[in-house]
Every structure is written in structure tokens, then in C-alpha cells.
């Protein structure tokens with residue numbers, strides 16, 4: 112069944128030759144139209160340069176292939192590559208020496224893409240701090256002056272430069288080309304040169320040969336995943352150049368992500384980029400055993416894991432692993448894992464021992480702010496401590512990064528260097544855009560309803576918009592609905608599951624995904640949502656971060672998110688890779704008013720970045736002024752326990768009718784629709800124009 116065809120019925124009156132809602136459909140993320148994945152393209156001084164895509168050096172194909180964003184991406188079987196090709200790819204064909212830009216040109220280009228790169232600390236700072244003990248103040252002032260220096264590295268103008276200037280393997284370059292990406296996104300422009308060859312990207316800086324530690328803050332859906340995967344893959348290949356990669360598997364890189372869905376997704380992305388290279392990318396599973404060294408602990412470990420504390424708490428809810436006995440050793444070059452799964456493995460040996468990972472040279476924290484949040488911090492630091500290689504490079508990635516996270520990172524890097532008696536690597540920070548708490552490329556709607564019942568009504572209206580609705584563009588499935596707790600997700604699913612008419616698929620079109628479900632059920636729901644079989648996916652914050660559904664048209668915050676970061680990540684599930692037409696709807700009730708300003712501020716910041724002001728603004732100035740500021744204590748409570756925390760009694764219940772009544776009503780409406788359809792078909796043979804008007 113053509114999902115867009117079915118879903119575009121019944122929402123707008125059709126005119127002859129004008130398919131229902133077609134004009135809107137072409138702009139929707141699910142329509143698969145290509146847009147510029149670069150979010151910022153301000154003019155370079157003295158030149159007219161609106162879109163980087165207009166530049167001659169970027170070779171955009173005349174026409175992009177039609178993309179079905181819900182279909183699984185085509186996989187190239189390694190055996191499909193002829194042996195002669197494999198041999199060719201293993202050798203490095205001669206490269207054309209790249210023309211490097213002057214510092215001034217770099218500065219202009221980076222600014223036009225709103226890229227800010229800063230050297231946060233460099234090795235000398237460490238020795239200066241030591242000297243500071245003697246010469247005290249003066250040295251401290253000096254070291255602070257030098258730290259936080261603005262850098263202007265060579266930007267990556269085209270993916271072709273990865274091969275020519277930064278020496279990525281021809282196989283990786285081909286795999287990347289197979290993804291049909293036209294131009295690098297901003298985060299890729301700035302991070303790939305620095306992570307692949309810092310000595311080329313920043314040729315005027317010393318001490319970069321051993322690589323850098325890296326902290327990147329870039330919008331949701333801006334392509335951070337390949338920004339860390341390409342260097343991780345390529346660095347392994349470079350180190351092992353000339354060896355027969357098919358037989359050697361030594362764990363050299365670890366990517367840590369907060370949820371299993373994200374682990375699975377990153378592993379899949381990695382496999383596409385590493386196809387045919389011989390590298391093995393493995394997603395960690397419960398009870399899996401990887402190659403590690405056993406070390407005796409000096410003292411007995413003090414604390415046991417406290418796992419189930421955050422059953423319903425948003426982003427932490429995924430981490431409820433049981434310690435399972437390890438099985439046979441799985442060979443991997445790159446491991447993708449949640450922090451607790453890996454930590455459980457590291458702690459799984461005999462008492463007073465700890466496993467360590469001496470071969471790991473790249474540690475990547477995806478969604479770093481949540482991994483270093485108190486919820487995951489112990490687990491994450493446990494994994495980090497297990498990576499004892501002195502050459503370890505650590506990178507931190509997220510769309511949101513509070514200044515407290517930066518402090519934790521700096522402190523951890525310094526204390527690790529002290530512990531291992533090594534010189535720390537330079538720490539470089541990249542920020543894309545002006546503000547991290549914004550999602551500028553989508554439409555935001557803040558909808559007030561007096562009661563909880565009103566929210567339900569509002570959501571039903573989104574599911575079944577009528578032509579008389581004047582609330583702006585309708586939200587077309589597929590979309591995600593976020594609730595604050597598992598109970599509320601389940602209750603909402605129960606409430607809505609008979610809302611879609613049988614002829615359109617009925618209850619199988621709506622599902623709930625949360626951490627209370629077994630892995631297999633979660634994986635099945637994810638597959639069905641990606642395949643377009645599920646249209647409305649009700650979930651908790653377990654899907655708020657990182658998960659990439661390219662064709663999701665919108666996000667509904669049924670419950671107000673607990674922080675501005677949570678709003679950014681939830682809303683960022685739509686409008687991926689610069690796609691237009693995504694909508695984020697947030698319902699709030701009277702009870703939510705004391706807490707909603709955080710969301711309103713993000714919307715206002717997004718409007719500002721998108722240039723929407725006055726009447727075009729999604730949140731009007733009077734509302735912004737009228738909403739009370741969220742107090743510090745409320746913010747903390749909201750973040751920790753979510754919306755439920757401030758409510759008395761059991762508010763998880765979301766219902767207006769019993770399941771039996773809803774099913775009965777649904778069948779009755781289905782029968783009426785069926786009889787209407789039969790009648791229309793008798794009168795008019797053009798049954799194709801039948802509209803699904805919903806069940807208002």
C-alpha cells in the first residue's frame with residue numbers, strides 16, 4: 112500500500128487534477144525530495160555565495176536517484192565485488208595534491224557555515240600548570256590566555272577531498288560515494304579533516320601528530336555519525352596498511368551510545384562505510400564476550416550496579432541489563448555498545464579482577480552529554496577507565512552540550528593523563544550554529560489545552576484533520592508521539608489503537624515502543640516503522656536521541672519534555688539532513704504552564720535562527736513574556752523524574768472509552784464507510800479518489 116497516497120486522503124478537499132494535499136506532500140520528509148543537508152550558508156564577504164552547492168568544486172549529480180526513505184538501504188554483498196576490484200582498492204592509486212586554502216579563506220568559509228573551532232587545551236598547558244605551582248598566578252594567566260584559541264582548519268569542500276587530501280582508502284571513498292551524499296554537512300566539513308589528518312587540516316599548529324581529543328556540538332540530523340565513523344575506520348586501516356585485514360581482528364575502536372536502537376543503527380551505518388575493507392563492526396549484545404585482558408584489582412570494588420532505579424526515567428530507561436555469563440569471544444575491530452553492556456562485560460570476571468581493553472585507540476561517545484550525565488556517568492567512566500592505551504583518542508558528540516559537560520571532559524582527560532603519566536592530547540571543540548538549543552529547519556507548534564482530555568482530543572485531531580482545521584499544515588504520518596513514561600506510552604497506545612480505520616490497516620498502524628519491551632519486540636517495531644507499516648509510533652525518550660528515521664514527518668510531544676535538550680533531541684527526529692516540512696507539536700495543559708518556558712525558549716531560538724519573526728514566529732512574543740521562568744528546583748525535578756513528578760495520583764491512565772467500546776465503534780464506522788464506498792462505486796467507477804476522512 113502506498114502510504115503517502117493513503118495518508119494524503121481525507122485531509123484536504125480534492126480538486127480535479129490536484130491530488131489531495133499534493134503540494135504539501137512534495138515538501139514532506141517522507142516524500143524523499145532532496146534538500147541541501149547544509150544548514151547554514153551565509154554569504155562569504157565580498158562574494159555572492161548563498162548555497163555551497165552552487166560552488167563549482169562540488170560535483171552534484173544532475174539528478175539524484177529517487178529515494179524511498181523507509182526502504183532498507185541497498186547492501187552490497189562483498190562477494191559482488193570482483194577480486195580484481197578488491198586488489199585495485201587495496202592499492203592506493205596516485206592522488207592529486209590538494210590545493211590548501213589560506214588561513215583567511217578558511218576563516219571566511221568556516222564563518223559562512225557558522226562553524227566555530229576552538230583549541231580548548233594543549234599539552235603545554237599541562238606543563239605550565241605544573242610550573243604555575245612555582246610561579247603561581249602569572250603562569251596560570253598565561254595558560255588561560257593560550258587555551259580557548261580560535262582555530263581555522265581547512266574545511267572539507269567535497270567528499271572527493273577525503274581521498275585526495277586526507278588519504279582515506281579508496282574502498283571507504285567508494286562506499287561513501289554509494290551513499291549518494293552530494294556535499295558534506297557542516298559538521299563533516301569541519302570535523303573530518305581534523306580527525307583524519309590534523310597536521311594537514313591545521314598545518315600551523317604543532318603537536319597534532321598524535322591526533323587530538325575532540326568535542327563536537329552540531330544540530331540533530333546533521334550527519335555526526337559518519338563524522339566519527341569515517342576517521343575510526345580509516346585510522347584502523349592506515350595503521351594496518353599492508354596487512355591482510357580479513358584475518359586480523361583486534362578491537363581498536365569503541366563507540367558508546369545510550370540506547371540499543373542507536374547501537375544497532377550505528378553498527379549498520381559503520382558496516383556500510385566499512386564494506387569490503389575486511390573490518391568487522393559489531394554491535395554489543397547481552398552476554399557477548401570480546402577480547403580483553405584480565406587485571407587484578409588493587410582493592411575490592413566498592414559499589415554494585417544500581418540498575419533499575421530509573422525504570423521510567425527518560426533517557427536512562429534503556430539501561431536495565433542483567434549480568435549474563437559471557438559466551439565465546441566475538442572478534443571485532445570496532446565495537447558499538449551501550450555503556451552498561453560493556454561495563455558488565457568488563458566486570459564479569461572473577462572477584463577482584465577487572466578486564467581492560469589495551470588495544471582500543473579510539474573511544475567515541477555519541478550523545479556524550481547524556482553519557483556523562485549522572486544517570487550514565489559511573490558506567491561511562493568505568494568503560495573509559497578500561498581503555499588503557501596511552502594513545503587513546505576520545506571524542507564527544509551531541510546536538511546539545513552543557514558547559515558542565517565540557518568541564519567534566521577536561522577534568523577527566525587531565526586526570527587520566529596524570530594516572531597513566533602521559534601527555535594529554537590537544538582538546539579541540541567544534542560548534543556548528545549559533546546556539547545548540549535550537550532546531551531551525553522545522554516548524555514548531557505549541558498547543559494549549561485546558562485539560563489532559565484536551566490533549567487527547569488534540570492528538571486525535573492531528574490523526575484525523577478536517578478541511579475546516581485552520582491550525583496550519585496537517586501533521587501527516589509517519590510520526591512519533593513522545594510521552595514521559597512507559598505507562599503513559601502504553602496507555603496512549605491502548606487509547607488510540609482503534610483510531611485508524613480497518614481499511615487503512617487498523618490497529619497494526621499504531622504501536623508503542625519503550626524499554627519495558629523485550630529486545631526482539633523493539634527490533635520488530637523499529638523495522639515496521641522504518642518500512643512504513645507502522646504510521647504512528649508512541650514512545651518515550653528512549654527514541655528521543657540519535658535514532659534516524661529519515662522520512663518521519665513529525666513529532667508530537669504528548670507530554671512536555673523535561674529539559675530544553677530533551678526538546679531539541681525529540682524535535683530533531685524530523686527534518687533530518689536538512690529535509691523540509693517536518694513539524695514538532697507540543698501540547699501543554701494548565702498544569703504544564705510553570706514548566707513550558709524551556710520549550711518556548713528553544714522554539715524562539717529556532718525561529719530566530721530560521722529568520723522567522725513577528726507574525727511568522729512559532730511562539731509569539733506575548734506568550735514568551737507571559738510564561739513564567741522555570742525555577743532551578745523545578746528544572747531539576749522535571750529532568751530527573753519527568754512530567755509525572757509534579758502530579759499527584761496516578762495520571763498514567765489515558766482513556767476516554769473502553770477498548771471493547773472503541774473496537775465496536777471502529778467496526779461500526781468501518782461498516783458505514785464500507786457501505787458508502789460500495790454505493791459510490793456503484794455510482795462512479797473512479798474508486799481511486801476515495802478519501803479517508805478519518806473517524807471524527
Ligand SMILES: Nc1ncnc2c1ncn2[C@@H]1O[C@H](COP(=O)(O)OP(=O)(O)OP(=O)(O)O)[C@@H](O)[C@H]1O
Pocket residue numbers: 148292293294295296299329330331332333334335336337509510656657658659661683687688
Ligand atoms: N553529507 C550528507 N548529505 C546528505 N545526507 C547525509 C549526509 N551525511 C549524513 N546524511 C544523512 O543524514 C541523516 C542524519 O545523520 P545522523 O544520524 O548521522 O545525524 P546526527 O547528527 O547524528 O543526528 P542526531 O543528533 O539526531 O543523532 C542520516 O540519514 C544520514 O544518512
